[in-house]
Amino acid sequence: MNAEFVNPFIAGLLNVMETMAQTTLTPGKPKKKQSDIAKGDVSGLIGMVGPQVKGSLSITFDENLALTIMERMVGERPETVDAEVGDMVGEVTNMICGNAKRDLSEKGYEFGMATPVVVSGKQHTISHQVDGPKLIMPFQSDVGMAYLEICFDK
Numbered sequence: 001m002n003a004e005f006v007n008p009f010i011a012g013l014l015n016v017m018e019t020m021a022q023t024t025l026t027p028g029k030p031k032k033k034q035s036d037i038a039k040g041d042v043s044g045l046i047g048m049v050g051p052q053v054k055g056s057l058s059i060t061f062d063e064n065l066a067l068t069i070m071e072r073m074v075g076e077r078p079e080t081v082d083a084e085v086g087d088m089v090g091e092v093t094n095m096i097c098g099n100a101k102r103d104l105s106e107k108g109y110e111f112g113m114a115t116p117v118v119v120s121g122k123q124h125t126i127s128h129q130v131d132g133p134k135l136i137m138p139f140q141s142d143v144g145m146a147y148l149e150i151c152f153d154k
Helices: 003-021 063-074 082-105
Strands: 042-049 054-061 117-120 135-141 145-152
Touching: 003 042, 003 063, 003 082, 003 135, 003 145, 054 063, 054 082, 063 082, 063 145, 082 117
Parallel strands: none
Antiparallel strands: 042 054, 042 117, 054 145, 135 145
């Protein structure tokens, strides 16, 4: 998978977490993902389609990290992953993709973004709907893990 596509999503995730949730993430080693089972507890998934590329992005958070992000963004900590946490995860997914879209358009890649879909629960599945390799990259924080998945048809 082309680093030119992947790096804007990583930068978007790190930027959104730092600026919106005062949360520092440390990237781990990317690898190919074989299954559709999510590593964390709540995921935002967004599709992207353009003339040169079709793909999707998901960001999955451990429950504790999602609840902490919610607390840092709005000042209240929910007890569990509820509809408001789901909305926040969808919005974070949208912001990450928006940042990457801006960076990629400067390199000549244009694409439209779908509305994010949020899925939660232990062992939930993420279906990318794109025929291409899936890359997963773990991110460590002080309160839990996040996992970025990117899938492109290139």
